[in-house]
Amino acid sequence: MTGRRVAVIGASGYGGLQTLRLLQGHPGLEVTFLGGERSSGRRWSELVPFLPLPGDPVVRSPDPEAVAAEADLAVLSLPSGLAARLAPGLIERGVRVVDLSADYRYSSLARWQEVYSAEARETPRSDADLCAEAVYGLVEWREAAIRTARLVAAPGCFPTASLLALIPFLKQGLIEPRGIVIDAKTGTSGGGRAAKEHLLLAEADEAVSPYGVVGHRHTSEIEQLASEVAGQEIQLQFTPHLMPMVRGLLATVYGRLRDPGLTAEDCSTLLCAAYRHSPSVEVLPVGTYPSTKWVRQTNRCLLSVQVDKRTGQLIVMSAIDNLVKGQAGQGVQCLNLLSGQEACTGLPLLPFYP
Ligand SMILES: NC(=O)c1ccc[n+]([C@@H]2O[C@H](COP(=O)([O-])OP(=O)(O)OC[C@H]3O[C@@H](n4cnc5c(N)ncnc54)[C@H](OP(=O)(O)O)[C@@H]3O)[C@@H](O)[C@H]2O)c1
Secondary structure, X not given: OOOOEEEEEOOOOHHHHHHHHHHOOOOOOEEEEEEOXXXXXXXXXXXXXXXXXXXXXXXXXXXXXXXXHHOOEEEEOOOOOXXXXXXXXXXXXXXXXXXXXXXXXXXXXXXXXXXXXXXXXXXXXXXXXHHHHOEEOOHHHHHHHHHOOOEEEOOOHXXXXXXXXXXXXXXXXXXXXXXXXXXXXXXXXXXXOXXXXXXXXXXXXXXXXXXXXXXXXXXHHHHHHHHHHHOOOOOEEEEEEEXXXXXXXXXXXXXXXXXXXXXXXXXXXXXXXXXXXXXXXXXXXXXXOOOHXXXXXXOOEEEEEEEEOOOOEEEXXXXXXXXXXXHHHHHHHHHHHHOOOOOOOOOOOOOOOO
């Protein structure tokens, strides 16, 4: 198979596991390398007995030379700051990279260093050229650029849900650039597989907690693309909340309509038109509101729009599975495009309900 051999680096983490699951039985992509650090040297069946892989491979240290010998494409599903240590060596050797972390989501390295200052102290970087070159992997809005990219920065989970809701309205100049509010909820898997106290069952169960209330890192990521499509600087308010569920993300986006005569039906028609060629995005009828359960384990984003005539507010609700459309599924969409396939090849779009 040419151009379709995939290395998954960070295989044992949540993003890696979802990627491997999605690539099992994929008609046009084959996993040929598993990478990790702590898990390096371990046989897959000992590490992850519930997801058997053909040939029961051993996880290896992701040396770029070894990866390039066995893979054409690499998914990096690593904690922030680590992709930047690996990607340059892979790209130099002809491996095209999809990074699920934030390392290449900003076109300016200086901006990444500002927003991810702790990681920047650990990982000194001089790859400003790669930051400028990387394509932001929001498939529905960047398909052509992704197809020919060497490096794709898959968006974060909150930016994915928020931007899919916002972009059609910003592009058409239908909402005021100031005063946009995003209120979002996510499950505990958003924090990754490594142990963290606030994600313990005893802490997170039966509780809803806001976090990162001012200056969450995803704010600047959302603002970057929102400003680009709006053609002017967008500053918005983004507040995430942790919910007592494993997976799922719901973002409710508020913006002030410029034309108070616009109805929910008008806005819904606009959304439907914007996503008519995007099988991963579905617009629900006006008055039907999405639930995270409706997108569980799928690569789907469900959107619904409402207008409050009294306040002049546009309200767009956006539900995704944070680990699929918000992470690994979007990564596989990018791999599909890099390897000349349709974006949704091999991806689940229907949930097992409930
Ligand atoms: N979780 C989400 O909902 C979500 C959504 C969108 C984007 N993201 C982003 O996706 C990335 C991965 O997130 P995750 O939730 O999948 O994290 P995770 O569950 O903590 O997994 C991280 C993986 O990285 C590996 N790793 C750590 N240090 C390494 C090193 N030095 N060399 C090679 N492998 C190393 C770990 O493997 P070992 O144990 O073998 O070291 C593990 O497999 C993060 O940047 C995150 O921000 C996450």
